[in-house]
Amino acid sequence: MTGGQFLGDGPAVLAFDVGGTDTKAGLFDEHGSLREIVRVPTPYSTDGSGDAVLTQLAVLAGQFAARHPDIAPRAAGLIVPGLVDDDAGIGVRAENLGWQNVPFRDAASATLGAPVAFTHDVRAAGTAEYHLGAAGRFRNVMVVVIGTGIASALFIDGKPYSASGYAGEIGHAVVDVGGAPCACGGNGCLEAIASAGAITRLYNRDAAAPVAGAREVLDLARSGDALAASVWNTATDALGLALSQAVALLAPEAIVLGGGLAQAGNALFAPVEERMNSFLTFHRRPVLLPATVGENAGLVGAALGARSLLAGAQA
Numbered sequence: 001m002t003g004g005q006f007l008g009d010g011p012a013v014l015a016f017d018v019g020g021t022d023t024k025a026g027l028f029d030e031h032g033s034l035r036e037i038v039r040v041p042t043p044y045s046t047d048g049s050g051d052a053v054l055t056q057l058a059v060l061a062g063q064f065a066a067r068h069p070d071i072a073p074r075a076a077g078l079i080v081p082g083l084v085d086d087d088a089g090i091g092v093r094a095e096n097l098g099w100q101n102v103p104f105r106d107a108a109s110a111t112l113g114a115p116v117a118f119t120h121d122v123r124a125a126g127t128a129e130y131h132l133g134a135a136g137r138f139r140n141v142m143v144v145v146i147g148t149g150i151a152s153a154l155f156i157d158g159k160p161y162s163a164s165g166y167a168g169e170i171g172h173a174v175v176d177v178g179g180a181p182c183a184c185g186g187n188g189c190l191e192a193i194a195s196a197g198a199i200t201r202l203y204n205r206d207a208a209a210p211v212a213g214a215r216e217v218l219d220l221a222r223s224g225d226a227l228a229a230s231v232w233n234t235a236t237d238a239l240g241l242a243l244s245q246a247v248a249l250l251a252p253e254a255i256v257l258g259g260g261l262a263q264a265g266n267a268l269f270a271p272v273e274e275r276m277n278s279f280l281t282f283h284r285r286p287v288l289l290p291a292t293v294g295e296n297a298g299l300v301g302a303a304l305g306a307r308s309l310l311a312g313a314q315a
């Protein structure tokens with residue numbers, strides 16, 4: 001999508017997607033085109049602070065400035081994983097990156113010398129899907145990202161809903177009491193059964209020959225492997241159950257499924273929708289839509305957040 005007309009005309013902005021493994025940095029120009037994207041390893045915080053991440057953001061911004069002297073970003077969007085308090089601008093914790101209670105929004109703003117929009121990576125991806133994807137015509141939308149883990153972004157009456165970062169964690173809602181252990185410390189969480197990581201793990205636990213990923217489990221299920229079919233069906237059943245509960249509570253008009261597992265297309269969407277609907281009676285049935293913004297949805301959402309800080313400003 002580099003060079004694509006994604007955001008439309010507006011101020012140039014920087015976007016940073018600090019991931020569990022890699023950090024992506026993007027420079028969006030006054031036409032909303034992603035002029036350059038850079039990917040570097042995310043530094044682990046050895047002291048609980050976000051200093052290593054912040055230093056890296058400054059270096060990346062400096063590289064963009066040197067290579068693109070014609071583009072003057074006016075704001076930045078920064079997204080991180082883990083538990084994120086959007087309103088307070090704090091990265092509360094990210095176990096696998098080592099930080100705790102880092103005031104990322106204000107610190108990044110001071111480091112970069114520009115206003116910073118700060119949020120969770122899945123909420124940013126959800127924002128991109130909501131504003132640029134297929135769900136934008138609805139006011140009540142749930143965007144579920146199914147990859148290594150499972151999380152969601154909620155839009156209620158047209159507004160994002162995060163509840164200080166605690167909302168949307170459908171991956172850690174229990175769908176199998178006493179079931180498989182989850183990284184969060186619980187058992188039977190949706191994420192421990194239906195994420196791409198869990199599908200791979202649960203297949204390999206009982207398989208004669210291990211596979212590298214959920215895609216292979218699906219391929220094996222299609223070729224008649226009973227274990228693979230069982231793991232896949234258990235996952236889609238669990239997703240259908242979890243989504244039906246979200247429907248009962250929030251009544252979204254649309255549910256967008258994204259992330260690596262959504263690449264499975266109809267092999268995921270058909271059984272999940274059928275299972276979800278089997279649990280619904282009087283409820284309003286949502287449409288299930290595939291995510292359309294693509295692998296840089298988080299980065300695009302971060303850029304939209306930066307643009308929103310400058311709303312009304314001219315390019």
Ligand SMILES: [Zn+2]
Nearest residue numbers: 172182184189
């Ligand atoms: Zn969990």
